[in-house]
Every structure is written in C-alpha cells, then in structure tokens.
Amino acid sequence: MHICDINNFYSQTGGGVKTYHKHKLAYFLSRPEHEYTLFEPDDHEAVEHLAPHVRVVHFPGIAVDANYRFMMDIHRMRRILRRFDPDLIEIGSPYVLPWVVRAAAQGLRAALTGFWHADYPRAYVARPLGQLSPALGRLGERAAWWYARQTYGKLKATFAAADCVVEGLWAERIPRVFQTPLGVDTARFDPKRRDPELRASVGVEGDRPLLFFPHRLLEEKGLSALLGAYPRIYAAHRPMLVIAGVGPGKPKLDAFMAQHPEGIHYLGYINDPGLMARWYASADATFALSAFETFGLSAAEAMASGCALIAADAGAVQELVTRARCGALVPYNDADALAERAIELLGSGELPAMRLRARQFAERHFDWSAAFDRMVGFYAEIVAAGDPETMAPEPRRWRT
Numbered sequence: 001m002h003i004c005d006i007n008n009f010y011s012q013t014g015g016g017v018k019t020y021h022k023h024k025l026a027y028f029l030s031r032p033e034h035e036y037t038l039f040e041p042d043d044h045e046a047v048e049h050l051a052p053h054v055r056v057v058h059f060p061g062i063a064v065d066a067n068y069r070f071m072m073d074i075h076r077m078r079r080i081l082r083r084f085d086p087d088l089i090e091i092g093s094p095y096v097l098p099w100v101v102r103a104a105a106q107g108l109r110a111a112l113t114g115f116w117h118a119d120y121p122r123a124y125v126a127r128p129l130g131q132l133s134p135a136l137g138r139l140g141e142r143a144a145w146w147y148a149r150q151t152y153g154k155l156k157a158t159f160a161a162a163d164c165v166v167e168g169l170w171a172e173r174i175p176r177v178f179q180t181p182l183g184v185d186t187a188r189f190d191p192k193r194r195d196p197e198l199r200a201s202v203g204v205e206g207d208r209p210l211l212f213f214p215h216r217l218l219e220e221k222g223l224s225a226l227l228g229a230y231p232r233i234y235a236a237h238r239p240m241l242v243i244a245g246v247g248p249g250k251p252k253l254d255a256f257m258a259q260h261p262e263g264i265h266y267l268g269y270i271n272d273p274g275l276m277a278r279w280y281a282s283a284d285a286t287f288a289l290s291a292f293e294t295f296g297l298s299a300a301e302a303m304a305s306g307c308a309l310i311a312a313d314a315g316a317v318q319e320l321v322t323r324a325r326c327g328a329l330v331p332y333n334d335a336d337a338l339a340e341r342a343i344e345l346l347g348s349g350e351l352p353a354m355r356l357r358a359r360q361f362a363e364r365h366f367d368w369s370a371a372f373d374r375m376v377g378f379y380a381e382i383v384a385a386g387d388p389e390t391m392a393p394e395p396r397r398w399r400t
Contacts, residue, residue: 002035003028003379004084004110006077006101007092009117010040011067015216016297017092017117020182027372028054034376037084041069045076055084072096077104086110087383091155092117098151111383114152116160116169116177116294119315121145123220123292145172156388159375161295162316166395175393178378182295183368184304188273191306191359193281202240202265209239209346212283212307214276214298215290217249222289222312224249227256228335229342234263236343244270244279280305284351285342288317291332296320304362308354310342324361326354374398 005024009017021038028036035053041061048056057080061069071077081089081104091101091114098114105112118124121144130137149172152158157176160166169177196205204210211233215221230241243253244267257264270276280286286302291314293299299309299317309327311317321327328345330338345351378396385391 004086217247229339303358326358
C-alpha cells in the first residue's frame with residue numbers, strides 16, 4: 001500500500017503530533033513493502049527522499065502564527081497527489097484541510113481518512129467562548145460538532161487513540177471510528193536515564209521533589225491552575241518545578257517567576273529528545289493538566305520514564321492514570337484542588353510505587369511498532385472495503 005499523511009498540525013516546535021509523524025516515518029522506513037509520503041507545511045515546495053519508498057513533501061503553507069502553517073493550495077496539492085497516487089490519505093487536522101484534501105483528491109483512488117488529534121469542539125471552541133458566556137460556549141460546541149460531521153463524518157474512516165474520544169465521536173454521530181492507541185519509545189524514555197547531575201543543576205539534591213511541566217504554554221494545558229496552586233505546593237514541600245515549552249502563556253509565566261523566584265526553573269523549548277528523556281526520568285511527578293487530550297503522548301512518555309502523573313480528571317490522560325494507578329486526578333482548572341491533591345501526593349510516600357507502575361504499564365501497552373502494525377492492518381481493511389457504506393458504522397475499540 002501507499003499511505004499519505006497530510007496534517008496542518010505538524011510543526012517543528014510541535015509536541016505530540018510531531019512525535020507521531022516522526023515515529024511513523026521511522027516505522028515505514030523499516031517497512032519497504034509499503035510506500036509512505038508525509039506532507040510537511042513549509043515556506044517552499046520540495047520533495048525530500050528518505051528512502052526509495054519514503055518521502056517528505058515540503059508544501060508551501062500560509063503562516064497562521066510563528067509555529068504553524070496551513071496547506072491550502074488545492075491545485076498544487078492535486079498535482080502532487082496525482083504524481084504519487086496514494087491508496088489512502090490520512091488527514092490530521094480538522095479545520096480547512098478536509099475540504100482542501102477532498103477537492104485535491106477528487107478523481108483519485110485514495111481512500112480519505114482522518115486522525116482526531118485535537119478535541120477542538122471543546123478545547124478551542126467551547127472553552128474560550130464559555131469564558132464569555134456558558135450559553136455561548138454550549139452553542140459554539142454544538143456548531144463545532146455539526147462542522148465535524150460535515151468533515152470527518154464524511155470520510156471513509158476516522159482514527160482515535162483514547163476511549164473517551166471514541167465515545168465522543170460516536171455520540172456525535174461520526175461513524176467508522178477505529179481506535180488506535182499510540183506508542184512510546186520505551187528504550188529512550190526509561191527510568192535508567194535519571195540523572196543526579198541534571199537534578200543538581202536546578203538545585204535539587206537528595207529526596208527533594210522535582211516536578212515537571214513539559215507542555216506548550218497554553219491555557220488549555222492548565223498553566224493558570226498550576227501557577228495558582230504552586231505557591232501552596234512549594235510552601236508545603238519545597239519542590240522544584242521545571243517548565244519546558246513555549247507559547248502565548250510565556251508573559252504570564254514571566255510575571256509569576258518575577259514574583260516567585262524560588263522553586264521554579266524555566267528551560268524553554270527542548271528540541272533534543274535525549275535531553276527531554278533525561279528530564280522526564282529525573283522528575284518525580286509530571287503535570288498533565290489538560291482536560292482535552294486525545295491521547296497524551298507527553299504523559300505516556302512520562303510514564304515510560306518512571307514518572308507519576310498529576311492529571312486532570314477528564315480527557316485521555318485520566319484513562320492512563322486510572323488504568324496504571326500511577327498518580328493523582330484533579331478537576332480541570334481548579335487551582336485549590338490541584339494544590340491540595342499535589343500536597344497530599346507528595347506527602348503520601350506513594351510516589352515510588354506509582355512511578356514503578358507507570359513504567360510497567362507503558363512497557364506493556366505502548367509500543368510504537370505495535371501501534372503502527374495495528375494501523376496498517378486497519379488501512380488495508382479500509383482500502384479493501386471500497387464503498388464506506390459496506391463497513392460497519394460502530395467503533396472498533398482497543399482493549400488492554
């Protein structure tokens with residue numbers, strides 16, 4: 001088969017989506033029986049051949065901010081798709097790209113599918129509108145789900161990683177959802193990478209807790225709740241909070257650090273996976289405070305590194321914490337509850353056992369090769385099915 005990925009969410013400074021595509025490239029490089037093409041948003045057009053059967057198409061996109069570009073040139077995309085003629089196209093972002101790809105692929109044999117990488121009806125529509133008015137937030141979410149039915153709902157199939165996402169898509173009448181949990185590089189993200197010198201570089205020695213926040217600095221990632229809770233957490237246990245990421249919340253973080261210079265260290269964006277693995281393994285607990293995760297790759301990497309999780313009690317990460325019994329759950333965006341639960345966890349003596357269970361769960365369930373083997377099996381089934389109406393509409397679920 002020839003598989004093609006097209007995703008406006010791909011960015012060189014991205015987190016989970018970039019990780020997904022990086023490992024997918026590596027997987028197909030080791031599978032010469034398949035052909036693989038990845039469209040990467042860029043400022044120019046070029047084709048980069050990584051192997052005779054694997055290529056990256058650098059596709060000119062419209063800059064929407066400092067990190068992301070949207071691929072919207074239908075005629076250019078049609079020309080490139082006709083050149084490579086894939087069997088299946090996976091669309092990775094939900095806004096304009098489904099319309100662009102559908103128009104560009106018209107007349108081609110490719111089966112059009114999507115991956116639900118972002119909970120945009122709740123995270124990017126209902127949440128900001130709800131801050132203006134709860135009724136407006138509910139109305140915006142309903143409109144966003146209607147739009148999702150016009151885009152992903154019209155595709156031949158949709159892939160989703162977590163139970164809660166599969167259930168949400170089915171409840172919103174989006175058919176033919178295939179559950180495909182993602183993976184973790186458990187050789188790279190390993191408790192053996194715990195580094196006393198790295199801990200000492202930020203003033204952490206002995207049993208002093210090191211807490212890690214490795215996310216884009218966005219409100220939906222729980223940044224405000226963390227900053228609101230941290231002075232009380234610090235007063236109770238004097239941990240060191242290490243933050244790694246960039247984003248529009250940086251001025252808020254700067255203001256907080258100016259008022260609270262002790263107990264917090266900012267690293268900026270970490271582009272070195274090996275260094276990120278050392279930070280994960282050197283931390284005792286990692287914050288995963290977004291209620292809108294569709295899998296939570298950073299949380300899974302933390303688990304593989306032997307980190308406990310302090311996570312929101314909604315979204316995909318709460319499934320990981322509950323199944324692995326490896327952390328504490330708190331209501332989303334509740335600084336008081338976050339402070340209380342983190343203080344309780346750090347004083348409980350349970351962190352070593354939680355860290356061990358986190359690693360064991362990741363080793364058992366989150367292997368990238370198994371994840372992509374599962375996806376390729378689904379790809380073959382979808383391509384062979386022909387008319388999507390011949391496929392059962394009910395979700396295909398994964399169980400541990």
